[in-house]
Amino acid sequence: TAGYKEIRDVLRKIKDSSSLIDSVYTMVKTNKDDIWAFVVDSGDKKRTIAYCGERYDVSNMPQMRLAFNGPIVDEEPSADKWGMWLSGYAPVYNRQGQGVAIVGIDVSIESIHDMQAILLSRFLWALLSGIILSIFMGWVVAKGINRPLNRLILGVREVGKGNLDFKVLVKSKDEIEELAKAFNHMTNDLRLAHEKLQQYYLETVKSLAKAIEAKDFYTKGHSERVAQYAVGIAKKMDFSEEEIKLLEDVCILHDVGKIGVPENILGKPGPLSPEEYEIIKKHPGIGEEILKNVEYLKPGLSVVSQHHERPDGKGYPRALKAEEINILASIVSVADAYDAMTSDRPYRKALAQDKAVSLIRENVGTQFDVRVVKAFIESLK
Numbered sequence: 473t474a475g476y477k478e479i480r481d482v483l484r485k486i487k488d489s490s491s492l493i494d495s496v497y498t499m500v501k502t503n504k505d506d507i508w509a510f511v512v513d514s515g516d517k518k519r520t521i522a523y524c525g526e527r528y529d530v531s532n533m534p535q536m537r538l539a540f541n542g543p544i545v546d547e548e549p550s551a552d553k554w555g556m557w558l559s560g561y562a563p564v565y566n567r568q569g570q571g572v573a574i575v576g577i578d579v580s581i582e583s584i585h586d587m588q589a590i591l592l593s594r595f596l597w598a599l600l601s602g603i604i605l606s607i608f609m610g611w612v613v614a615k616g617i618n619r620p621l622n623r624l625i626l627g628v629r630e631v632g633k634g635n636l637d638f639k640v641l642v643k644s645k646d647e648i649e650e651l652a653k654a655f656n657h658m659t660n661d662l663r664l665a666h667e668k669l670q671q672y673y674l675e676t677v678k679s680l681a682k683a684i685e686a687k688d689f690y691t692k693g694h695s696e697r698v699a700q701y702a703v704g705i706a707k708k709m710d711f712s713e714e715e716i717k718l719l720e721d722v723c724i725l726h727d728v729g730k731i732g733v734p735e736n737i738l739g740k741p742g743p744l745s746p747e748e749y750e751i752i753k754k755h756p757g758i759g760e761e762i763l764k765n766v767e768y769l770k771p772g773l774s775v776v777s778q779h780h781e782r783p784d785g786k787g788y789p790r791a792l793k794a795e796e797i798n799i800l801a802s803i804v805s806v807a808d809a810y811d812a813m814t815s816d817r818p819y820r821k822a823l824a825q826d827k828a829v830s831l832i833r834e835n836v837g838t839q840f841d842v843r844v845v846k847a848f849i850e851s852l853k
Contacts, residue, residue, distance in 0.1 A: 476512060476524065483514035486577070492587075494557070494580045497522065498564065500573045501540075506531035511573060516580075520554060528552075536561055540571040542735060549581055556581040562735075569736055594661065601658040694811055699723035701807035704851035705844060709803075719800050722772035726779050726804055729759025753788040756780055774798035779805050784838040802841035806832065806848050809840070825852070 483496040495516040499508045508528050515521040522528075530536050535546050539561035549556045557578040563571035639656050699720050706716045730738060733755050737748045744752060760777040763769050778801035781787035783794045813828040823831075829849065836842050 479512045480514065483512060483575075487514045492579050492583055493577055494583065495578045497576050497578075498573050499528065499576065502527070506537075516554065516578070535559075536574075536576070539563055539574040539576070543731070558584065565735060565739055567741070569739060569741075597661065598658060601654060604654065694815065695724045695727060697811045697815075698726065698804065698807045701810060701848070701851070702803050705803045705807065705847045706800075708847035708850050709799075709843070715800075718769070718772045719775065719803065722769060722775040722800075723804055723807070725759065725763060725769075726776055726808070727755065727759065728762055729755035729757065729776065731762070732758040753780075757789050772800060775801045775804050777801075779808060781805070782839045783841055786838075797841070799841070799844070802844045806840050806844050810848070 479498065483498070487493045487496045495514050497513040498511040500511055502509050506529060508530050510522040510526045510528060511524060513522040533546075533550050535544050536550075536559065538544050540563050543560070543562040545560040546558050549558050551557075557580055559579070560577045561574050564573040564575055566572050639659075702723050703716055703720050706719050711719070733751060737744065737751055740748070756777045756779065760773050763773060763776060775798065777789070778792060778797050781790065781792040781797045781801065782805075783797065783802075785791050785793040810828055810832060813823045813831065814825060816822045829852070832840060832845055832848070836845050
């Protein structure tokens with residue numbers, strides 16, 4: 473059916489967003505507690521697909537059986553006829569807030585082992601290079617060649633500080649020069665491995681963020697639209713291409729901290745209670761904590777932690793004021809608010825563009841930065 477194909481396409485997009493993910497699927501309960509049924513399956517890397525209605529025994533999967541209560545991941549690998557997996561699950565709610573199905577994401581043990589093998593080989597290569605470096609350094613000291621040695625020592629210290637771009641320049645046309653070349657080759661390999669690990673982590677977080685939005689009809693595509701509006705504003709404000717690319721990437725993840733907010737609060741159709749609002753206010757800090765280890769996103773972390781701050785100091789989570797707020801975060805604040813106002817929500821219909829722009833104008837200087845609002849209005853023309 474058209475509905476089946478639409479869900480299948482969404483699941484496949486989630487699967488294809490990260491090379492670590494083997495399959496994404498949806499399941500529902502049957503009239504037997506321990507027997508569930510597949511609804512839609514993206515298929516795994518071997519192109520094996522569970523057909524709609526295929527039964528699945530969950531009696532030996534304690535975490536999976538709790539998935540209707542909220543997001544959860546396996547504490548240890550599980551096995552079935554398709555292989556061994558580490559899996560994560562999240563409930564799918566209807567408009568009444570009832571869990572009616574689950575979304576599951578599987579990562580095969582083979583994929584995990586392959587990554588471990590790559591990391592181990594990198595580590596052993598680095599260790600061997602370090603041993604070779606130590607031997608040659610001793611030989612250099614014995615020969616009294618201090619200048620090349622000092623350069624090598626400086627290189628080791630820089631790499632030890634995490635500067636994997638540092639290069640040792642030695643032109644002695646002997647073993648020391650060969651050692652310097654080997655050292656530079658080693659640091660380059662370590663840099664590439666580090667970048668790949670950072671990318672794997674970022675892809676995994678993006679997949680989680682997309683999975684959160686895919687569960688809610690009202691917020692589906694929200695992050696992408698916010699990124700589109702934010703990029704338009706940044707171009708009007710003459711930001712560099714590098715800054716715009718950083719802003720676009722961080723926008724996609726600006727609400728990733730909502731992973732830590734209960735589903736019944738995120739999807740509540742009516743006003744939040746004071747207690748629920750306090751929980752919502754924690755999501756910028758949670759998002760910052762999740763992304764703090766992604767090296768190239770660090771300059772843009774303030775977008776995640778500050779996009780709900782206001783110039784008048786009435787925002788959250790830190791109640792920052794005016795110039796204390798990073799300008800990139802101020803851009804996302806306007807883009808986020810505009811998309812929220814012009815999108816349907818459980819408790820109201822979308823506002824017209826003119827009405828949304830009018831409301832943003834009314835809150836210039838209190839909720840929104842005047843520079844950003846001016847650029848935003850120009851970007852809409």
